[in-house]
Amino acid sequence: MALLIVALSLIGLVRTSSLYEVGDSNGWTTTMGLDYYKTWSSSKNFYVGDILLFQYNETLHNVMEVSSQDFELCNPKSPLTIYQSQNEAVYLNPTGHYYFICGVPGHCESGQKLDVLVVDPINESNSPKSMGIGEGQILVPQI
Numbered sequence: 001m002a003l004l005i006v007a008l009s010l011i012g013l014v015r016t017s018s019l020y021e022v023g024d025s026n027g028w029t030t031t032m033g034l035d036y037y038k039t040w041s042s043s044k045n046f047y048v049g050d051i052l053l054f055q056y057n058e059t060l061h062n063v064m065e066v067s068s069q070d071f072e073l074c075n076p077k078s079p080l081t082i083y084q085s086q087n088e089a090v091y092l093n094p095t096g097h098y099y100f101i102c103g104v105p106g107h108c109e110s111g112q113k114l115d116v117l118v119v120d121p122i123n124e125s126n127s128p129k130s131m132g133i134g135e136g137q138i139l140v141p142q143i
């Protein structure tokens, strides 16, 4: 399913799409420290068509997309979207800032929060970082 979405999203775009496992093999959890997901996302460039895969134990965690304000406040009371399955694929479209927190009380405060900035690849032609073949990337034939 994810592959199909990626393939469809790329018709007309000349680039590869990336699948990012949030937190890499550590997954989506509270135990990595306050800055772990910030560091994780700041080392990457996210483009329209990329996918975030949140992996977690669904009895312990969830994923909520929230506003920037609720992200700063760790407020889970007015989520934009709630994700609750343990292999959650979040498709990044359109461009913009995406803010995710775990809605379980205390988890966001302990660092389970992720902010990604998604940009348009067409305006990022001088960004070789994203164009290589890296771990977890899906190669789609170029058109």
Ligand SMILES: *[C@@H]1O[C@H](CO)[C@@H](O)[C@H](O)[C@H]1NC(C)=O
Pocket (backbone or CB within 6 Å): 057, 058, 059, 060
């Ligand atoms: C999820 O967490 C619960 C509670 O700690 C535990 O009982 C269960 O085995 C965990 N499930 C998985 C798949 O790790």
Ligand SMILES: *[C@@H]1O[C@H](CO)[C@@H](O)[C@H](O)[C@H]1NC(C)=O
Pocket (backbone or CB within 6 Å): 120, 122, 123
């Ligand atoms: C690309 O950048 C230009 C100039 O900054 C902007 O006007 C345009 O809307 C951008 N295109 C897209 C598709 O974001």
